[in-house]
Amino acid sequence: MDSQDLEVLKTCERWLNGGQACELVTVVKTWGSSPRPEGSMLAIGEGGQLVGSVSGGCIEDDLIARVQEYGFQRTCPELLTYGITADEAHRFGLPCGGTIQLLIEPLTLDSKISDLLVRLAQHELVARHVNIHTGGVILKTAQADDALSIDQNEMTNIHGPRWRLLIIGAGQLSRFLATIALGMDYQVTVCDPREEYQQAWHVDGVRLVHEMPDDTVMAMQLDGRSAVVALTHDPKLDDMALIEALKSPAFYVGAIGSRANNAKRKERLLEFDLSVAQVEKLHGPIGIYIGSKTPAEIAISILAEMTAIKNKVALAPENRIDIGKQQMSKS
Structure with a gap:
């Protein structure tokens, strides 16, 4: 049995190896109450196929609807925020006052998902650094107390059994x-x-x-x-x-x-x-x-x-x- 995050990564690898476009969505920041913690991920494939979770379901529905209507248009990562207003919080199923920020990352074979999975199979704890402006990825060994971080240039998520x-x-x-x-x-x-x-x-x-x-x-x-x-x-x-x-x-x-x-x-x-x-x-x-x-x-x-x-x-x-x-x- 794989963890949900590992299932997301394996799905991304399978889609990429099959020539299918996909995006990786990561919860990078939350304010107030939120359904899923920072670092949670989901993968979206062509046609709106989805694996993983970043909310109770309504945000996922919105992301799927966007893909089905517009397809994949991003060439670089993009930050997207849900739940800024009370109406949005209600619409997207967020608790009162909850706000969630996502990094949506268009994946390619250069996104190092396969390399990450190889290292995770060896029970290594890995930090995946993503350049927000270019989508470039660097993998480094992480420490057990490392946590997700983000600034104006880079998002770092920690993968592996901590x-x-x-x-x-x-x-x-x-x-x-x-x-x-x-x-x-x-x-x-x-x-x-x-x-x-x-x-x-x-x-x-x-x-x-x-x-x-x-x-x-x-x-x-x-x-x-x-x-x-x-x-x-x-x-x-x-x-x-x-x-x-x-x-x-x-x-x-x-x-x-x-x-x-x-x-x-x-x-x-x-x-x-x-x-x-x-x-x-x-x-x-x-x-x-x-x-x-x-x-x-x-x-x-x-x-x-x-x-x-x-x-x-x-x-x-x-x-x-x-x-x-x-x-x-x-x-």
Whole structure:
């Protein structure tokens, strides 16, 4: 499963290689409330075909209508602003006071979309610099804390997975969790030293490592954009990885299991060189309560909690996993 932005870029490459004209539209600035964040993209092809999103739909409708009526006339990038007036905000489905600025970029084979995709396939974080006056493009290596920027001469958008997820265990739940996380633009690593699980594992785009989980945690040098989820139900594997992860700046560390099992796990972890504050960073029972019982639903529950923590959204007590019954089955 590709993320939406990756799907947009792959669609652009396919259209260009097929000799089809297309434009890349990027949200470069927002004021007030907006449906999509800065950096969001969509691709428009001949006839108004569209992939991606920059709003709730009304701006997309307007862009499609322009292409269908006038075709592609731009030869250089153009900035376009929607929602300046209250009438426009209402017409284009923007929240009250919302304004969105787009960079519309006519693409050619020189737009370096194919080069960008090659580098993204290697899990590289890439800054794509676009000259607003000429449409010229330069690709450079980006840093995890880089963000979209624009001035009177250049727009720079950041592409690639800026968030990392380490999953301990290569079971069925891990496959669902990894697949969905890829679509959310995580760089996903699965660690499982057990041979019987390694042979059955395969998810395109996910790195599988066979070392002991605690060694993998230390080797990854987790930072504030990293998450660790332990899914083996085996303390010999999960606990050692959790000890190292809880010492790190990782924004999320969680382990599957019932409330009772989680309480026992915390007691075990306190026997090691972890403080009470570090142990309390552990999320468990993992996920938010959505009544989930299948591996796919549990994966959604876990990623929903991860997303809330990543976005600094406090979860209400009623949204926490209560008795953990949905996590009793083997992953």
